[in-house]
Amino acid sequence: xxxxxxxxxxxxxxxxxxxxxxxxxxxxxxxxxxxxxxxxxxxxxxxxxxxxxxxxxxxxxxxxxxxxxxxxxxxxxxxxxxxxxxxxxxxxxxxxxxxxxxxxxxxxxxxxxxxxxxxxxxxxxxxxxxxxxxxxxxxxxxxxxxxxxxxxxxxxxxxxxxxxxxxxxxxxxxxxxxxxxxxxxxxxxxxxxxxxxxxxxxxxxxxxxxxxxxxxxxxxxxxxxxxxxxx
Numbered sequence: 001x002x003x004x005x006x007x008x009x010x011x012x013x014x015x016x017x018x019x020x021x022x023x024x025x026x027x028x029x030x031x032x033x034x035x036x037x038x039x040x041x042x043x044x045x046x047x048x049x050x051x052x053x054x055x056x057x058x059x060x061x062x063x064x065x066x067x068x069x070x071x072x073x074x075x076x077x078x079x080x081x082x083x084x085x086x087x088x089x090x091x092x093x094x095x096x097x098x099x100x101x102x103x104x105x106x107x108x109x110x111x112x113x114x115x116x117x118x119x120x121x122x123x124x125x126x127x128x129x130x131x132x133x134x135x136x137x138x139x140x141x142x143x144x145x146x147x148x149x150x151x152x153x154x155x156x157x158x159x160x161x162x163x164x165x166x167x168x169x170x171x172x173x174x175x176x177x178x179x180x181x182x183x184x185x186x187x188x189x190x191x192x193x194x195x196x197x198x199x200x201x202x203x204x205x206x207x208x209x210x211x212x213x214x215x216x217x218x219x220x221x222x223x224x225x226x227x228x229x230x231x
Contacts, residue, residue, distance in 0.1 A: 001065055005057050063087045116167050123164050150196040165223045176217045183214050190225045
């Protein structure tokens, strides 16, 4: 920080040194002015200036040190208190920008929540006719047609299911219920659901489980299983 401070005050320091060199130079040229007393005064002035610079460094960099060490967030409680007029300008600018960012973030969060709720509602509404369609497909007598329609129905169902879980992903901590689950039951249920998919793709399974129970959330574990099976 001291290097930055000296760089910031370089023009003042340069002016002070040049001014005193000029005074000594004038005393050297003018025989009526004794050089040694002038150099002595310049030396004392330089010492006093260094002491002044040291105390001003302590005072003027306090605000900026805290600003540099401050975490990059929207919390204004750890913002250093401004002392000088220029520091107050910076403090006011930071507060105003932070408030604008908070308002924009809140607005964006509200919009995101609204879009998520609307999409989840739409997905649930679409699932109702899909369920009815599945029941109608089950009543078909033509085995080939039934297999093809079930496969296409399942593709739509899986896409909707994927979107549903993706929208819930940012808020997964509020949507978890941890319990002991039979891994075999989950796997076989998902294979049964994806039976037409597996037949179309020519996929078979050989299940060998070393662990029969896991601690997890049933619906999220089932979703992960579906993603693994379909990919």
